[in-house]
Amino acid sequence: MKDITLGQFFPGDTVVHRLDPRTKIVFTALYIVALFLAKSYVSYGVVLGVLALCVALSRIKVKVLLRGMRAVIFIVAITALLNLFYTAGAPGEAPLFSWWIFTVYPAGVRAAAFMILRILLLISCTFLLTYTTSPILITDGLERLLSPLKKIKVPVHELAMMMSIALRFIPTLVEETDKIMSAQRARGADFDTGNLARRAKALVPLLVPLFISAFRRADELAIAMECRCYHGGEGRTRLRQLKFAAIDYAAFSWGIALCVIVWALARCGL
Amino acid sequence: MEPILETKKLCHIYSPGTPFEHGALRDVDLAIYEGEFLGVMGRTGSGKSTLIQHLNGLLKPTSGQVLLRGEDIWASKESTRQARFQVGLVFQYPEYQLFEETVYKDIAFGPRNMGLDDGEIDRRVRQAAAFVELPESVLEQSPFDLSGGQKRRVAIAGVIAMEPSVLILDEPTAGLDPVGTEHILGNIRDYHRSKNATVIIVSHSMEEMARTAERLVVVHDGRIPLQGPPREIFAHGEELEEMGLGVPQMARVFHRLRAMGADIDPSVYTVEQARDAILTALGKAVE
Ligand SMILES: Nc1ncnc2c1ncn2[C@@H]1O[C@H](COP(=O)(O)OP(=O)(O)OP(=O)(O)O)[C@@H](O)[C@H]1O
Ligand SMILES: [Mg+2]
Numbered sequence: 001m002k003d004i005t006l007g008q009f010f011p012g013d014t015v016v017h018r019l020d021p022r023t024k025i026v027f028t029a030l031y032i033v034a035l036f037l038a039k040s041y042v043s044y045g046v047v048l049g050v051l052a053l054c055v056a057l058s059r060i061k062v063k064v065l066l067r068g069m070r071a072v073i074f075i076v077a078i079t080a081l082l083n084l085f086y087t088a089g090a091p092g093e094a095p096l097f098s099w100w101i102f103t104v105y106p107a108g109v110r111a112a113a114f115m116i117l118r119i120l121l122l123i124s125c126t127f128l129l130t131y132t133t134s135p136i137l138i139t140d141g142l143e144r145l146l147s148p149l150k151k152i153k154v155p156v157h158e159l160a161m162m163m164s165i166a167l168r169f170i171p172t173l174v175e176e177t178d179k180i181m182s183a184q185r186a187r188g189a190d191f192d193t194g195n196l197a198r199r200a201k202a203l204v205p206l207l208v209p210l211f212i213s214a215f216r217r218a219d220e221l222a223i224a225m226e227c228r229c230y231h232g233g234e235g236r237t238r239l240r241q242l243k244f245a246a247i248d249y250a251a252f253s254w255g256i257a258l259c260v261i262v263w264a265l266a267r268c269g270l
Numbered sequence: 271m272e273p274i275l276e277t278k279k280l281c282h283i284y285s286p287g288t289p290f291e292h293g294a295l296r297d298v299d300l301a302i303y304e305g306e307f308l309g310v311m312g313r314t315g316s317g318k319s320t321l322i323q324h325l326n327g328l329l330k331p332t333s334g335q336v337l338l339r340g341e342d343i344w345a346s347k348e349s350t351r352q353a354r355f356q357v358g359l360v361f362q363y364p365e366y367q368l369f370e371e372t373v374y375k376d377i378a379f380g381p382r383n384m385g386l387d388d389g390e391i392d393r394r395v396r397q398a399a400a401f402v403e404l405p406e407s408v409l410e411q412s413p414f415d416l417s418g419g420q421k422r423r424v425a426i427a428g429v430i431a432m433e434p435s436v437l438i439l440d441e442p443t444a445g446l447d448p449v450g451t452e453h454i455l456g457n458i459r460d461y462h463r464s465k466n467a468t469v470i471i472v473s474h475s476m477e478e479m480a481r482t483a484e485r486l487v488v489v490h491d492g493r494i495p496l497q498g499p500p501r502e503i504f505a506h507g508e509e510l511e512e513m514g515l516g517v518p519q520m521a522r523v524f525h526r527l528r529a530m531g532a533d534i535d536p537s538v539y540t541v542e543q544a545r546d547a548i549l550t551a552l553g554k555a556v557e
């Protein structure tokens with residue numbers, strides 16, 4: 001249960017860790033744009049190289065990054081298979097292989113390979129963001145980036161606050177789930193065997209205490225926030241002031257440059 | 271004598287292979303004997319809870335073995351299941367695990383999982399409730415309407431009702447007032463005596479340990495540097511202080527008295543022993 005690395009933060013002190021969260025969010029967005037503009041081996045090579053550089057700079061172990069991928073292997077496999085079988089070859093192109101209703105063209109192999117690469121890169125770059133940025137900083141960054149939307153009455157502050165609270169409580173709830181599961185196991189509860197109906201029933205001793213404690217925590221948190229005079233975002237100043245440094249402007253321009261290069265490559269038919 | 275529970279070179283590593291890797295137990299060898307009342311102490315984060323969760327197979331050792339009556343509890347699925355029933359574990363703040371509509375049903379959860387028949391379940395529930403001094407009238411109430419101390423007792427009864435031959439309690443008195451603490455410790459002593467069960471209590475409180483446990487085990491940094499009868503353990507005052515543990519007040523007073531040159535028994539650690547020691551010392555002085 002403890003081993004969910006999905007979206008986990010690994011503290012560190014590298015250039016990537018120190019970047020302003022807004023920079024990282026925008027750079028990730030630009031990177032994803034570049035990823036979808038890439039059409040050829042050359043352009044995929046460029047985006048792959050950029051990611052490799054970022055990973056190297058952040059000192060996140062490739063192993064850790066790959067472990068996060070386990071959750072999506074199934075989706076990647078399905079997408080790749082669909083691409084493999086449903087991509088028609090160019091007119092006149094001979095199929096590589098044909099059996100029953102399955103026909104595979106060289107174009108299909110290429111499409112599948114690109115699709116795998118695209119999904120993996122997409123996930124890697126978002127993982128890199130969450131691995132190197134604390135959730136609190138991500139929400140802070142998002143709140144600042146989205147603050148223009150306040151003009152059209154989107155409750156940006158409230159959304160960001162909800163998100164930080166939710167993020168803050170995920171580890172707590174996971175830990176709590178672990179603890180309650182152990183406690184019920186000690187009383188002979190069995191969560192892992194039996195058919196679906198039995199397993200669903202076995203969850204009652206887990207879910208009831210979990211919900212009760214979640215509500216209790218929510219209550220306590222609300223009281224604690226009110227005791228400290230929290231009354232929404234109006235007029236609040238921040239503990240962490242986000243400031244752009246030279247490196248942030250550099251990262252922005254590199255992000256834009258990346259998009260332009262990949263776009264230009266695509267225009268040149270590469 | 272054959273130990274009822276034994277750990278051999280027990281190691282546990284949390285989150286291996288991630289940056290959060292943490293060795294919580296290192297090469298722990300511990301033997302627990304039938305019918306003894308064992309106290310486990312150590313400062314916060316020393317690995318006490320990790321250790322006791324290995325004793326009934328809730329945690330799997332990273333390496334090493336846990337033996338129940340000489341048999342490895344991980345040898346087969348059945349032996350793990352048996353370990354869960356034979357070694358009852360009451361968690362820290364167990365009141366948060368209550369879930370049933372009535373106290374009766376909640377206490378019956380464990381025995382029912384053991385596959386006992388209704389008559390036997392009924393006998394055990396009533397007996398367990400009696401052990402923790404819950405009145406019959408409470409049995410039909412919802413556990414969520416009880417006071418904190420009562421909830422704690424319901425949770426303890428839920429484990430006692432499984433009639434484990436080894437009963438382990440992780441800080442059973444945390445957050446209770448002195449009267450509540452005394453009650454619960456008294457209930458546990460009753461269970462120990464009448465069932466001749468082995469009892470293991472984890473606690474921070476030296477005074478509590480001094481009064482209840484027959485043997486103490488000190489956990490520090492995932493190892494067991496000290497174990498033995500309270501008398502011996504509390505003689506290592508300075509080492510205990512270094513490990514972030516104190517010694518009972520009486521032991522401290524007597525150490526000081528000895529350091530000041532008084533000729534008294536240094537192994538005193540309870541108020542009663544102190545009284546006797548002082549009387550003897552005075553008696554001698556009078557003579
Ligand atoms: N699920 C877990 N994942 C990772 N590390 C853990 C986990 N549970 C405990 N630890 C770590 O293992 C060490 C021992 O924890 P343990 O809970 O056994 O301590 P303890 O002696 O029971 O402390 P306390 O007196 O506070 O209950 C601690 O440093 C803790 O941070
Ligand atoms: Mg503990």
